[in-house]
Each structure stands twice: as structure tokens, then as C-alpha cells.
Amino acid sequence: MARYTGPKTKIARKFGEAIFGDDKSFEKRNYPPGQHGNNRRRGKKSEYAIQLQEKQKAKYTYGILENQFRNMFEKATSATGITGVVLLQLCESRLDNVVFRMGIAPSRRAARQLVSHRHITVNGELVNIPSYQLKAGDVVAVREKSKSLSAIQDSLANASHVYEWISWNNDSKQGTFVSVPERIQIPENINEQFIVELYSK
Template structure:
């Protein structure tokens, strides 16, 4: 299966929340997609359906495909800490996610494109792998030739988010991944325990 590139609002409506960030279309129609929308009356979802929905939401939020997500889960399971929390931390450590968190791009999809198109450096070296996992102390910067890109300028000007585990220098257009975030510091509304239960069956 290829990466999803279709309408974002449709997916957000499916989960009942704006998982891709601010979305005016979602605000207008924040009910399930489809012909009957609000009028669809369904019975109570099974335990499996609820767990699957949560996993799908996490995958769409971070833009990760099934095999990659499963590999992240296996890696989290091998750690000595809480599996669900480590899973989200691994997602947060991805280069495309950190570029998005730093405000260099308005969306994770845009951040992935900036990384793939060689606009981002890590510790002074060009890295074009969106799934590259950052370590505490790594410095993420906009490549010198790309600092004047309109898309990057716009994103940085409209960014007001501040995260405790990231520092940002607007003059140099570079930031530091200071530390791995704790669960309370990750703003995503994901019930990671449901994902752990699903994969543990």
C-alpha cells in the first residue's frame, strides 16, 4: 500500500478530530464522511474496532505506513520502559516530525517533503530520510541555500507552538532536539495502550 495522499479532511472526519492540524473544512463538517453523515446509527463498536481505529489514527497522524509502524512497535516492546509511551516517543523522534514541531513546515506532510528534497541538515550533514531517528543533542537546521524558501518563511512566521524538548534559533534557522519528550509533553490525542493491546493479540 502506498502512502495516503488523498483528502486530509475526510480522514479527520472519520476519526472525529482534526488530526492533521487546523482545518477549516473539518470545522464546518465535523461528523463522519459519507452519504448519511450524522444520521448513521451504528451499534456499539467492538473492542477490536476501537483498537484498530486508534492504531489507524496514530499512523495517519504521523504519516507512517503499516510495516514501519509495526517495526516501531517491536522496537518499543524490546525496551524496558512502558511500550506505548516508547512507541509515541519513537514517532516523535522522526526527523519529519521534529521539522514539523520546530515550525519549519505547517504540516508533517510538508515536513516530509522538505526532508526528502534535501532542504534539512542534521549536525551539519544533509539528511533526506524522513524516518531518520534523532538523538538528544542533535541540531536540525534549514540548509543555507534553502533559508529563503517562501514555504519555510511562511511556516516560521505563522508558528506559535513551543515544546519543552526542542529549542529554536530563528536567526540561524536551526533548532536542537534537546531530549526525548515524556508522554505528558506529547500533545497528540492518542490512546497508545489500545495500540499495544491490538498488537499483543
């Protein structure tokens, strides 16, 4: 399964925000990477550079590689609705993202691992495809044999975010993907219009 496995803090510093979640190293050095860091003189970015950076930020945030991301864009283009918003909704509807949002895993990377290692079920069936697209009403749960895993228990104990489009029952370790989130309900700091403009060239 192809995925980005390189340094996370360096990428976060490139975008100027902790896109991979809490990161003590980023907090210590929240300036651009490179030999000169803050002292580097940077000219005004071109329109293309700004659009490309926004696309890269979205890809790294959700852990999606280029071909898969482009396929999702094409799917969003053919769907009804605003293309950029539909693209983000497709990203949010991925199984690994929903496992992360439910608090079962502390990060999307950890959620992807839980899914691929067969710890997660959808509507009672084992699903080990992180990019699996959930539909409204789908029930996501921790497999019975995996409920005692300390990694899952620790993550749920520290989970604090609540999302209107997801319900979670901590006793049964299962939740429901209630509905596809509206744009205002997606907390990621991504300007999806830049991505649409980039791919539309």
C-alpha cells in the same frame, strides 16, 4: 517513498478530530463521512474496533504506513520502558515530525517534503530520510541555500507552539532536539494502550 496521499479531511472526519492540523473543510463538516453523516445509526463498537481505530489514528497522524509502524512497535517492545509510550516517543523523534514541531513546516506532510527534497541538515550533514531517528542533542537546521524559501519563512512566521524538549534559534534557522519527550509533553490525543493491546493479540 511510500506515503498516504489520499483525502485528508475525510480521514479527519472519520476520527472526529482534525488530526492533520487546521482544516476549514473539517470545521464545516465535523461529523462522520458517508451518505448519511450524522443520521447514521451506529451500534456500539467492539473492543477490537476501538483498538484498530486508535492505531489507524496514530498512523495517519504521523504519516506512517503499516509495515513501518509495526516495525516501530517491535522496536518499542524490545526497548526498556512502557511500550506504548516508547512507541509514541519513536514517532515524535522522527526527523519529519521534529521539523514540523520546530515550525519549519506547517504540517508533517510538508515537513516530509522538505526533508526528502534535501532542505534539512542534521548535525551539519544533509539528511533526506523523513523517518530518520533523532537522538538527544542532535542539531536540526535549514540548509543554507534553503533559508530564503518563502514556504519555510511563512511557516516560521506563523509558528506559535513551543515545546520544552526542542530549542529553536530563528536567526540561525536551527534548533536542537534537546531530549526525547515525556508522554505528558506529547500533545497528540492518542490512547497508546489500545495500540499495544491490538498488537499483543
